[in-house]
Amino acid sequence: ETGTSSIHVAASRGQSNQIELLCIFGGNPAKVDAAGISPEEHARTNGYVDLADRLIELQYELTDRLTCFIGGKLPNHKTNQHIVLPELNENFDNSSQTLAARQKLQQLPNSIFEDLAMDVFDEVERRELKTIWHAQVDQELIPLHVVPFLPVNPSFSATRNQV
Structure with missing residues (x-):
């Protein structure tokens, strides 16, 4: 068993629409296969850089949406900034x-x-x-x-x- 899931196969073949559908229906974009390789790494290794970046965004969709709603800021995943902490102020x-x-x-x-x-x-x-x-x-x-x-x-x- 290689531990490779549908999302790994779609990532390694650059199938961005398939990735979106798999994630909508419960696919885990952070899941690693038996070799410890994530779908993002499969995509990046095969030259699908935009898809690899999208897979990172999908991993942080919940926190990104909540952060944007509460603080109006989005993290920059391309610079490895995955979480934006709110500013503490006197209203804390x-x-x-x-x-x-x-x-x-x-x-x-x-x-x-x-x-x-x-x-x-x-x-x-x-x-x-x-x-x-x-x-x-x-x-x-x-x-x-x-x-x-x-x-x-x-x-x-x-x-x-x-x-």
């Missing part, structure tokens, strides 16, 4: 309640934390869509329009379905 809340909440988050099992991260990501995406939608629609018509949502998915909770 260091109360006991905040510390207790932070400690509770750190104690969450990975599966629950993943669900929470997906919910936060969905909410950020909803807010971004609402902003884009309002920018596209005539201001007089905004009260008449509701931002469209995807159909209800029975495998998601009511909160996830935004009921």
Whole structure:
């Protein structure tokens, strides 16, 4: 067993659309094969530099979107800057309640934390869509329009379905 997944094969052959689809449907762009080689390394070795850069971006999609939403900045992955830390200022809340909440988050099992991260990501995406939608629609018509949502998915909770 080589440990090579579909995403490794697509990366080594420069199939960028295939990579996008695989990642949308749960492919892990950071997964290494049995030889310890990531899809990004496969792409770079075979001369697909743009695809290799995109694979790096896909690894940090969640943190990039949240960082941009909160702080308005995006990291520069080409210079190995993968995380942008927010500037601390006088409004920084260091109360006991905040510390207790932070400690509770750190104690969450990975599966629950993943669900929470997906919910936060969905909410950020909803807010971004609402902003884009309002920018596209005539201001007089905004009260008449509701931002469209995807159909209800029975495998998601009511909160996830935004009921």
